[in-house]
Amino acid sequence: MKKRQKLSIAASFLMGALIAGSPGSASAQTKPEGEMRWALYVTLAPAWFDPGESPVGTLTPFWILYALHDAMVKPMPGQRYGASLAQSWTVSEDQRVYEFTLRPGLKFHNDDPFTAEDVVFSFMRAKGTLLHQKVKEVLIVDPMHVRFVLHEPWPDFMVFYGTFASGAGWIVPKNYMEKVGVDAFKRRPVGLGPYKFVSSTPGIDLTMEAFEGYWRKVPSVKRLVFKSVPEATTRLAMLMRDEVDVAYLLDGTLAQTVKNNPKLKLAFSGGVGSTFLDFLDMWDPKSPWADQRVRLAASLAIDRKAISEAETLGASLPNGNVVPAAFEYALKIDPDPYDPVRAKQLLAEAGYPNGFDAGDLYPWPPYFTTGEAVGLYLGAVGIKTRIRTMERAAFYAALATKKLKGLCVCVNAVYGNAASRLSETVPGDGIFAYGSFPDMDDLYRRQADETNAPKREAMLHQIQQTLHDRRRFAPIYDYIWASGIGPRVEEPALMLINPYPWSAPLEDVRLKRP
Secondary structure, eight states: OOOEEEOOOOHHHHHHHHHHSSHHHHHTSOOOEEEEEEEESSOOOGGGGOGGGOOTTOOTTHHHHHHHOOBSEEEETTEEEEESSEEEEEEETTSOEEEEEEOTTOBOTTSOBOOHHHHHHHHHTOSOHHHHHHEEEEEEEETTEEEEEESSOOTTHHHHHHSTTOSTTBOOOHHHHHHHOHHHHHHSOOOSSSEEEEEEETTTEEEEEEOTTOSSOOOSEEEEEEEEOOOHHHHHHHHHTTSOSEEEEEOHHHHHHHHHOTTOEEEEEEEEEEEEEEETTTTSTTSGGGSHHHHHHHHHTOOHHHHHHHHHTTOSEEOSSSSOTTSBTOOOOOOOOOOHHHHHHHHHHTTOTTOEEEEEEEEOTTOHHHHHHHHHHHHHTTEEEEEOOOOHHHHHHHHHTTOOOSEEEEEEOOOSBHHHHHTTTSSTTSTTOSOOOHHHHHHHHHHHTOOOHHHHHHHHHHHHHHHHHTTOEEEEEEEEEEEEEOTTEEEOOOSSSSSOOSOOSGGGOEEOOO
């Protein structure tokens, strides 16, 4: 192999890992105590128990993955790429070879040893064609070293392998998976994470118990319980009755109730998801949305600040870009102002002085009230819509198979940088792209291979500016939402990883001492 450049890992982090890395030293720490319960806002899917079934770009499974499983590299507090199961890695000078050194002495929850075979096995079964297209081969150098060889230099390899952009770096036990099969694994998953599976009622709840051999630290809380509670008012009621300790995703009215209750705390988290209006029919030349003036009119019709106040007590920040400003290669674009008078003028110029029937408007589940608010603002300038709500799984399937017509109040939460954030909606082969601009397709392909960072940044800035100029989307805001925290909680671990909307790392949550 060619000479390698060692990636730096802080000496303090390495020292902490050496101290906490062995099961023996971990078990000598304080024993975990108590039970902490969460009310989740979507139905728990058994597919989330298997990292290999995590769809590329979908963030939701990670609230399970951070509990039951562990990754080679993952976002951690203060670390974009936190060394986890891989204690270090190197990159060749030609940027085609990545070699990972595994953390020694680790065992899965069923006592199987963690080796390079598990890493290769997990990568090969991960969803998503991009990683598999870019990686030429994965080689086991020895039980503690794995080598990834790329066809060509690809600057986003670590974005897709070491962040929430995919589940390819999250590890499952090869021997156990092959022995029991995929279906049985989802019924009783085994991982390397800080918590072990205890029981689950499909779609209803999940109970986990602290794994005292976890390499990083012994979890503070003995048992974690996740409960599916789709109805927000029920989540709040359970929090107020002390049936749960954390109630995720409370809208403005319910959040204000928590804020006014001296027993409870209000916590805001998120910032990774961007809410935006997507014009699904704009690629049809006969559609009103094919006219850029109409798309701008729709954007000017939306009062972003008012929606943020109503939905998130003003915490969500209006943005003119679907790429959050904190992301690498992001271009800062101011949001369009609320200007319904100008919106009506643009509609008249486009030939719609009395507005038009825009058909269906699909809010991204479960953000239905946001969709309703957008629909009301559009209606106020003459753009008439019908709100169509769907269950989340059905919505994803319909959107991905291009079956929806009209408008979508969509959410993009693909992690990483500007390139990964745009990957699902901008290039023509994006899973949620209903059409594309040929020149943007070409530029997007070229930036993906550009290893010179300043040149790549310029290309990605050009893409973002062009999308804005052509009104490809009507961005609304970077979504930051409220959760209710019960009186027993000392540390809910919200926003320890920034941006990340849920409690993590879960070994860091704490209850107050009696």
